[in-house]
Amino acid sequence: MVTAFDGDRPPSADLVSDCVHCGFCLTTCPTYVLWGAEMDSPRGRIHLIGQGLSGEPLSDSMVGHFDRCLGCMACVTACPSGVQYDRLIEDTRAQVERRHVRGVRERALRAAIFALFPYPRRLRLLRGPLRAYQKSGLQKLVGRTGLLRRLAPTIATLESLAPRLHGVPRPPARVQARGEQRAVVGMLTGCVQSAFFPDVNSATVRILAAEGCEVLIPPTQGCCGALSVHNGRRAEAQRFARRLIDTFERTGMDYFVVNAAGCGSSLKEYGELLANDPRYAGRAAGFAAKVRDLSELLVELGPVARRYPLPMSVAYHDACHLAHAQGVRTQPRALLQGIPGLEVRRIAEAEICCGSAGVWNVLNPGPAADLGDRKAKAVLATDANLLVTANPGCLMQVAAAVRRQGGTIALAHTAHVLDASIRNLPPDTLLTRS
Numbered sequence: 340m341v342t343a344f345d346g347d348r349p350p351s352a353d354l355v356s357d358c359v360h361c362g363f364c365l366t367t368c369p370t371y372v373l374w375g376a377e378m379d380s381p382r383g384r385i386h387l388i389g390q391g392l393s394g395e396p397l398s399d400s401m402v403g404h405f406d407r408c409l410g411c412m413a414c415v416t417a418c419p420s421g422v423q424y425d426r427l428i429e430d431t432r433a434q435v436e437r438r439h440v441r442g443v444r445e446r447a448l449r450a451a452i453f454a455l456f457p458y459p460r461r462l463r464l465l466r467g468p469l470r471a472y473q474k475s476g477l478q479k480l481v482g483r484t485g486l487l488r489r490l491a492p493t494i495a496t497l498e499s500l501a502p503r504l505h506g507v508p509r510p511p512a513r514v515q516a517r518g519e520q521r522a523v524v525g526m527l528t529g530c531v532q533s534a535f536f537p538d539v540n541s542a543t544v545r546i547l548a549a550e551g552c553e554v555l556i557p558p559t560q561g562c563c564g565a566l567s568v569h570n571g572r573r574a575e576a577q578r579f580a581r582r583l584i585d586t587f588e589r590t591g592m593d594y595f596v597v598n599a600a601g602c603g604s605s606l607k608e609y610g611e612l613l614a615n616d617p618r619y620a621g622r623a624a625g626f627a628a629k630v631r632d633l634s635e636l637l638v639e640l641g642p643v644a645r646r647y648p649l650p651m652s653v654a655y656h657d658a659c660h661l662a663h664a665q666g667v668r669t670q671p672r673a674l675l676q677g678i679p680g681l682e683v684r685r686i687a688e689a690e691i692c693c694g695s696a697g698v699w700n701v702l703n704p705g706p707a708a709d710l711g712d713r714k715a716k717a718v719l720a721t722d723a724n725l726l727v728t729a730n731p732g733c734l735m736q737v738a739a740a741v742r743r744q745g746g747t748i749a750l751a752h753t754a755h756v757l758d759a760s761i762r763n764l765p766p767d768t769l770l771t772r773s
C-alpha cells in the first residue's frame with residue numbers, strides 16, 4: 340500500500356499534534372459554514388493529515404477534502420492553540436500534487452490555468468479580445484441565453500468574473516519621488532493585477548511618489564509564485580521566486596511593495612520557500628524582510644501628501660491573505676479613516692472568505708458562487724456607497740456576486756481611494772466604478 344506522504348517535506352506530525360480539537364475554528368471556516376461536514380473543517384482536515392502520517396493512503400476522498408480548502412487561513416486567526424494550519428496545508432498540497440493522479444478533465448483544467456494565470460504577458464493578450472467581447476454587446480447576449488453556463492461552466496465562470504476593461508498605459512520603469520525622497524521602493528505589478536487592473540498599479544505608483552518614494556518597476560518582472568505555492572506547485576513557485584529576486588535584488592530598494600494580498604503573503608514567505616536552496620536561502624530571507632503591503636508601508640512611513648475630502652461611506656472588505664495570512668487589518672482602515680469626510684463601515688461575517696481564493700472559484704464554481712452571494716448580501720446590507728478591498732481576486736468575485744444579486748455598489752481598491760483623495764478628484768470618480 341502506498342502511504343499518503345513520502346519523505347520529501349511531509350506535513351509535520353508535531354504541528355498536527357498542536358490541534359486540541361476544540362472546534363473554535365469551525366464557524367470561521369467557509370467550507371464548514373457551507374456544508375457542516377467535519378472533514379470539510381480545519382479540524383477534520385488536520386485529522387486527515389494525521390491519518391496520512393500514520394500510513395493511510397492518499398484516497399480520492401481525502402484529496403477532495405484537501406482540495407476543497409480555500410486556503411483562506413481564517414482558521415489560523417481563530418485558533419487559540421496557535422495551530423499552523425497554513426504550513427500543514429501547504430506541505431500537504433505539495434505532496435498531493437506530486438503523488439496523486441487526478442482525472443483527465445481535472446488535469447487538463449489545472450494545466451490550462453497554470454499555463455495562463457502566472458504569465459502576465461499571456462493574460463495581457465486576452466485583454467483585446469475580451470474588451471471587444473464586452474463592448475460589442477455579445478457579453479450581455481450570451482449572459483441572457485445562459486448557454487455558456489450550460490455548455491462550459493468553467494468558461495462561464497471566468498467570463499462572469501472578468502472586470503470591465505479600460506485602456507491604461509503601463510507604468511514606466513522608474514518614477515521619481517515628489518518632494519523630498521524618503522525611500523526607494525520596488526513594486527510588484529502582478530499577473531492578474533497588471534492585466535485586468537492596471538489602474539490599481541497606476542494609482543499605487545502615484546501614491547508612492549506623492550508620499551516621497553522613488554518607485555522601481557522593472558518591466559521584465561514576472562509572477563511572484565503565489566498561485567503556484569498555494570496550489571502545491573512548489574518547484575514552479577521556487578522558479579518564479581528566484582527570477583523575481585534576480586530582477587530586484589540589485590536595484591538598491593529599501594522596500595518591496597505589493598498591492599495584491601495573495602502575492603504579499605507568499606512573498607513574505609520566500610525565506611521558507613527557498614530555505615533548502617544554498618544559493619538563494621539568504622537572499623530570499625533578505626528579500627522577504629523588505630516586503631510590505633502598500634497599506635503597511637504607507638502607515639510605516641506616515642503621510643506627507645495632503646488628503647482632500649471624499650464625502651462617502653465605504654465598506655472595507657478584508658482580503659483573507661491580507662487579514663488572516665499577513666495580519667494586516669488596522670493599516671488599510673487607518674488610511675481610509677485618515678481621509679476627511681470618509682466613513683468606514685463594517686461588513687458582517689468579515690472573517691468568512693468571499694470564495695475567490697486564487698483560482699478556487701474557477702475550480703469550484705458552484706460553492707464559490709454560494710460564498711460570493713453570501714458576501715455580496717453582507718456588503719449590500721452596509722448600504723455603503725463603495726466597497727473597498729486590496730486584492731484583485733476579491734474585487735472580481737464580489738463584483739460578480741453583486742451583479743448576480745441585482746445590487747449596485749461601486750468597487751475600488753484601497754489605492755484608488757487614496758489616490759483620488761491625494762489628487763483631489765471628485766467622489767464620482769470612485770462612485771461610478773463597478
Ligand code: SF4
Binds near residue numbers: 380381384408409
Ligand atoms: S484555510 Fe479556510 S477553508 Fe481551509 S480549513 Fe482553514 S478556514 Fe477552512
Ligand code: SF4
Binds near residue numbers: 385
Ligand atoms: S481551533 Fe485550533 S486547536 Fe481548535 S480545533 Fe481548530 S485547529 Fe484545532
